[in-house]
Amino acid sequence: MVKPRTLYEKIWDAHVVERRPDGTCLIYIDRHLVHEVTSPQAFEGLRLAGRKVRRPDLTLAVPDHNLPTTPRRDAQGNRIPIADPESAQQLAALERNAPEFGVRLIGDADAEQGIVHVVGPEQGFTLPGTTLVCGDSHTSSHGALGALAFGIGTSEVEHVLATQTLLLKQSKTMAVVVDGELAPGVTPKDVALAICGTIGTAGGTGYVMEYRGSVFRDMSIEGRLTVANMSIEAGARSGLFAPDDKTFAYLKGRPMAPQGADFDAAVAWWRTLVTDEGAVFDKTVVIDAADIVPTVTWGTSPEDVVPVTGVVPDPQSFADPSKQAAAQKSLDYMGLTAGQRMEEVAIEHIFIGSCTNSRIEDLRAAAALLKGRHIASGIKLAMVVPGSGLVKRQAEAEGLDRIFLDAGFEWREPGCSACLGMNPDKVPAGERCASTSNRNFMGRQGPGSRTHLVSPAMAAAAAVTGYLTDVRALMTDKEGMVA
Amino acid sequence: MEKLTTVDGRAYPFGMKNVDTDIVIPAHWLKTISRSGLGKGAFEVLRKEPGNVFDDPDYAGSPILIAGDNFGCGSSREHAAWALGDLGIKVVIAPSFSDIFSGNAFKNGILTVVLPQAAVDRLLEVAKTDPIHVDLETQTVTTQFQDRFHFEIDPFRKHCLLGGLDEIGLTLDDVDAIDSYEAKIAVERPWTVPAVA
Numbered sequence: 106m107v108k109p110r111t112l113y114e115k116i117w118d119a120h121v122v123e124r125r126p127d128g129t130c131l132i133y134i135d136r137h138l139v140h141e142v143t144s145p146q147a148f149e150g151l152r153l154a155g156r157k158v159r160r161p162d163l164t165l166a167v168p169d170h171n172l173p174t175t176p177r178r179d180a181q182g183n184r185i186p187i188a189d190p191e192s193a194q195q196l197a198a199l200e201r202n203a204p205e206f207g208v209r210l211i212g213d214a215d216a217e218q219g220i221v222h223v224v225g226p227e228q229g230f231t232l233p234g235t236t237l238v239c240g241d242s243h244t245s246s247h248g249a250l251g252a253l254a255f256g257i258g259t260s261e262v263e264h265v266l267a268t269q270t271l272l273l274k275q276s277k278t279m280a281v282v283v284d285g286e287l288a289p290g291v292t293p294k295d296v297a298l299a300i301c302g303t304i305g306t307a308g309g310t311g312y313v314m315e316y317r318g319s320v321f322r323d324m325s326i327e328g329r330l331t332v333a334n335m336s337i338e339a340g341a342r343s344g345l346f347a348p349d350d351k352t353f354a355y356l357k358g359r360p361m362a363p364q365g366a367d368f369d370a371a372v373a374w375w376r377t378l379v380t381d382e383g384a385v386f387d388k389t390v391v392i393d394a395a396d397i398v399p400t401v402t403w404g405t406s407p408e409d410v411v412p413v414t415g416v417v418p419d420p421q422s423f424a425d426p427s428k429q430a431a432a433q434k435s436l437d438y439m440g441l442t443a444g445q446r447m448e449e450v451a452i453e454h455i456f457i458g459s460c461t462n463s464r465i466e467d468l469r470a471a472a473a474l475l476k477g478r479h480i481a482s483g484i485k486l487a488m489v490v491p492g493s494g495l496v497k498r499q500a501e502a503e504g505l506d507r508i509f510l511d512a513g514f515e516w517r518e519p520g521c522s523a524c525l526g527m528n529p530d531k532v533p534a535g536e537r538c539a540s541t542s543n544r545n546f547m548g549r550q551g552p553g554s555r556t557h558l559v560s561p562a563m564a565a566a567a568a569v570t571g572y573l574t575d576v577r578a579l580m581t582d583k584e585g586m587v588a
Numbered sequence: 589m590e591k592l593t594t595v596d597g598r599a600y601p602f603g604m605k606n607v608d609t610d611i612v613i614p615a616h617w618l619k620t621i622s623r624s625g626l627g628k629g630a631f632e633v634l635r636k637e638p639g640n641v642f643d644d645p646d647y648a649g650s651p652i653l654i655a656g657d658n659f660g661c662g663s664s665r666e667h668a669a670w671a672l673g674d675l676g677i678k679v680v681i682a683p684s685f686s687d688i689f690s691g692n693a694f695k696n697g698i699l700t701v702v703l704p705q706a707a708v709d710r711l712l713e714v715a716k717t718d719p720i721h722v723d724l725e726t727q728t729v730t731t732q733f734q735d736r737f738h739f740e741i742d743p744f745r746k747h748c749l750l751g752g753l754d755e756i757g758l759t760l761d762d763v764d765a766i767d768s769y770e771a772k773i774a775v776e777r778p779w780t781v782p783a784v785a
Contacts, residue, residue, distance in 0.1 A: 122762075122769040123762060123765045131759065131765065131766075133770075133773070135780055145621035145622065146622065146623040146670070149621075149622060149623060150623065150756075154754075154756070154757075156756070159766075162781055162782065163781070165782075191619035192619070194619075194621055195619060195621055198621040229782075230782060232780075235780065258666055258692075259666050260666060260755070264755060264756050264759065267756045267760065268756060268760060268763075269766065269770075270759060270766060272759070360783065361782040361783055362782075362783060363779035364783050367778070367779035367783075368779070370778075370779060371779045527619075
C-alpha cells in the first residue's frame with residue numbers, strides 16, 4: 106500500500122532530481138520570477154563564470170521594487186528619468202540582463218507590468234503542482250494556486266538560473282485549519298493577521314503550511330493569494346492551498362497557462378494534488394472562523410494584532426520578559442500608550458496596494474466603502490497602487506478609479522511602492538499609515554514611519570474617518586459584500 | 589570559485605564580539621548591482637574611528653580576519669560575505685559564527701574557522717607582529733612559534749573549497765541527472781513549459 110501523503114509531499118516527490126545520502130535532495134524548479142533588486146549579482150555571477158541561463162523559457166523578469174508610481178512615459182512616449190540614480194541603475198541592469206540571457210522581460214511601461222507576485226498568477230505563469238521561486242520572501246503568495254513557492258537568496262537565484270535546481274532539505278508540515286463562516290466585514294487579510302497572531306512570527310519556521318477547512322475552500326483565489334502571501338509573516342517559507350475547480354477556472358485562458366488539450370491534461374494531474382486521507386502533518390493549528398474579527402496591528406511585528414474594537418495592550422501583560430521589553434519598545438516607536446483604544450488612533454496616510462492586497466477584489470472592496478464618501482481632513486496622502494497594469498485597466502473599466510479620485514485618493518502606476526519605500530513613496534518619520542501591506546517593521550515604509558496593517562476595506566474606513574475604524578460601522582447592506 | 593588550500597599572511601587582529609552584518613556592510617550599500625566593490629563599504633562605521641585595524645597600513649591587504657564570538661549575526665544579506673571577499677579576506681577565524689553568515693561565506697569561497705577562545709586570543713597576539721598559516725587539507729592553523737590548532741569543517745564544504753567548486757559547479761557535475769529529469773517531465777507533464785504569450 107502506498108503511504109498517504111500530504112499535498113506538499115506530493116509536489117516534493119514529483120520534483121526530486123536526485124536524492125543524496127544525507128537526505129538533501131536536488132529539486133527541480135519549474136518557474137523562476139526575477140526582479141531588479143536581488144538579481145543583478147546573480148546575472149553578474151553567470152557572466153563571470155561564462156554560464157548561461159539553463160531554461161530562459163521557465164524564467165520571467167519583471168521590475169517592481171524601485172519603479173516610481175508616477176507616470177513613466179511623457180506624452181510623446183519618452184521615458185521620464187528616475188530621480189534616484191541607484192534605483193535607475195538597478196532597473197537598467199535588469200533591462201540589460203534579461204535580453205542578454207534570453208529571459209522574457211515585462212518592462213516598466215508594458216500593460217502587464219506589476220508586482221511579480223501579482224503578475225505570475227495573472228499571466229498563468231504560476232501553476233498548481235509546480236515549484237516556483239523568486240528572490241523575494243513573499244513568493245509564498247503563489248501557494249494560493251497550489252504551487253510550492255518560496256523566497257531565495259541571491260546565490261540561490263544564480264543557482265536556479267544556471268541549473269534550474271536547488272539543493273534542499275525537506276520541510277516539516279503544518280496544517281492551518283479554519284472552519285466555519287467569516288462574518289460580514291471580515292476579510293482574508295483579517296484571517297491572515299489572525300494566523301500571525303495565533304502562530305507568532307517564528308511559529309512556522311521550518312514548516313510548509315497547508316491551509317485547510319471550509320473558510321479556505323470558500324475563499325476566492327484572490328483571497329487565497331492574500332493569505333498565502335503572509336505565510337512568511339508567520340515564519341513559514343511556503344503556504345499551500347489544494348488546487349480546486351476555482352483554481353482551474355481562474356487559470357483557464359491565461360496567456361502563459363496550458364492551452365486546449367494541454368489544459369485538460371494538466372487539470373487531470375492537478376486534481377490528484379490533494380492531501381491523502383490519513384496523511385500526517387507534523388503540526389496542526391485550528392482557528393474558529395467565528396473568532397476572527399476586523400483586525401489591526403498595534404506594534405512593529407505582524408504578530409502584534411488586536412481587534413479594531415480593542416485597546417493597545419499593556420507590555421506587562423505578556424508572560425515572556427523579552428516580549429515585555431520588545432512590546433514597550435514597539436509602543437515607544439509607534440507613539441502609543443497601553444490601554445489606548447485603537448479606534449482613537451489618528452491616521453495621516455493611507456496605502457492601498459502591495460503584493461498582499463492590490464488585486465481587483467481588494468480595490469472593489471475599498472471602492473465599495475468609499476463610494477459617495479471623502480477622505481477626512483487629517484489625511485495627508487491617500488493612495489491606491491494597483492498590483493499590475495492589468496488590474497489598473499480593469500479597475501478603470503469598472504469606474505473604480507473615479508470613486509477613488511472623487512474620494513480624494515491618488516490613483517498610481519503599479520509597483521511595490523510604499524510597502525517598503527525603495528521608490529519615492531515613503532511615509533515620513535513619526536507619521537502613521539493604515540496600510541494594506543504585510544510588514545509593520547520599524548522603518549519599513551520609510552525611516553521612522555509607523556504602520557498599522559489592515560484590510561483594504563479597513564484602510565478605506567480609516568481614510569473616511571481619519572482614525573482606525575471598525576469597517577462594520579460604515580457598512581450598508583450593499584457593502585456587506587466587502588467580505 | 590578560486591581553490592582554497594592554504595592561506596598564508598598577516599591577519600587583522602579584530603577580535604570584536606557579536607559583529608552583525610549591519611556592521612560588516614551598512615544597509616545603504618544594498619542598492620548596488622554588483623558583488624564587487626563592496627570592500628569600500630566594509631566596516632564603514634568602525635573605520636571612522638582613528639586607529640582602527642582596517643586602516644592600519646601594517647595589516648593592509650591581509651587575507652585573514654580574526655574576530656570574536658557570534659560573528660556575522662543579524663540580517664541574512666549576502667552582501668556581508670561579498671564585502672569581506674572584496675576586501676581580500678579568504679579566512680575568518682572566530683570562536684563562533686552565525687549559521688547564515690557561514691553559509692553565505694562558504695558560497696563565496698571564504699573559509700570560516702571555529703577555534704576555542706583561548707586559541708583565538710593567542711592568534712590575536714601573534715597577528716599583531718607575525719603572519720599566520722591556515723591549511724585546509726590538514727585542518728590546522730599554525731604560526732612560526734610552534735602554535736598548532738586543529739579545526740573541524742563539514743566534509744562537503746571542505747571538498748568544495750579545496751576543489752574550487754562552487755555549488756553551481758558541483759550541481760552542474762550532475763547535469764546528466766537534470767537532463768534526464770527534464771526528458772522525463774517532457775513526456776509526463778509536457779504542459780509544464782509555459783505557453784508562449
